[in-house]
Amino acid sequence: MAAIALVTGASGGLGQALVRELRREGWTVALAGRSLERLQTAFGVEALCIEADVSTPEGARLAVESCQREAGLPTALAQCAGTTLLSPLHRTTAEMYRACVAANLDSAFFMLSAFVDALREARQPGAAVLVSSVVARIGVANHEAIAAAKAGVEGLTRSAAATYAPSRIRVNAVAPGIMDTPAVARIIGNEAGRAGAAKQYPLPGIGDPADLARLMAWLLSDKAGWITGQVWAMDGGFSSVRPLVK
């Protein structure tokens, strides 16, 4: 029987790429999102779709329980639900900040918690991959709220990896630079915006969610069986390389 993976934010650009990659690798994949319609539009009515808002503890538990009931215990979690927010601190309202933290950090915290509880109850090993961002690693102007939320995701990754290593539950994260998904359509949706964004990176260009999906699928697989507590950057060198100034 195929192993079961639960993907949140499955209707999104990265989520869709990852679902395709995991299916190619032979996983049975359960898809979670806030809208059944969006999930079914992307994957068809036959797909195992779970309508749940994973930014709440109840929604996160519902996602894991529905997966267990419909398909079986998920031994892999890919937490793709999240947003981006381009807004300087002085223009970020309390509502914008709270929505950003809910979508990015609360969802990671509650999903990981529900996933770990189910694995521990079943005494099974497993692997989770969370999604951070380049802006958590290096100061990028006008990203204070999302940088704070994603830095929280990275701290969560390392602490949970330490707590659950004895239970053979691995927790890693990925930290992408800008990727071609609906989340950033407003920034790269026109030629000038796209070219401007691409120029920011030492390896010029825009990230492909399919590339990140391959890295995430690998981290969830047994091939990465001795890797935990790591944050893997995929950002064209943005967070670690200073481009030569000519």
Ligand SMILES: NC(=O)c1ccc[n+]([C@@H]2O[C@H](COP(=O)([O-])OP(=O)(O)OC[C@H]3O[C@@H](n4cnc5c(N)ncnc54)[C@H](OP(=O)(O)O)[C@@H]3O)[C@@H](O)[C@H]2O)c1
């Ligand atoms: N694209 C980039 O440039 C970029 C860069 C760095 C990091 N990231 C991260 O990559 C991950 C995937 O994003 P993406 O680029 O694939 O964006 P996307 O296409 O907008 O997909 C994100 C998905 O997250 C779900 N979501 C949004 N807000 C949510 C909320 N409040 N609660 C629960 N779910 C919510 C949405 O699904 P439903 O509405 O169907 O629930 C949406 O389909 C996110 O964590 C994002 O922060 C993206």
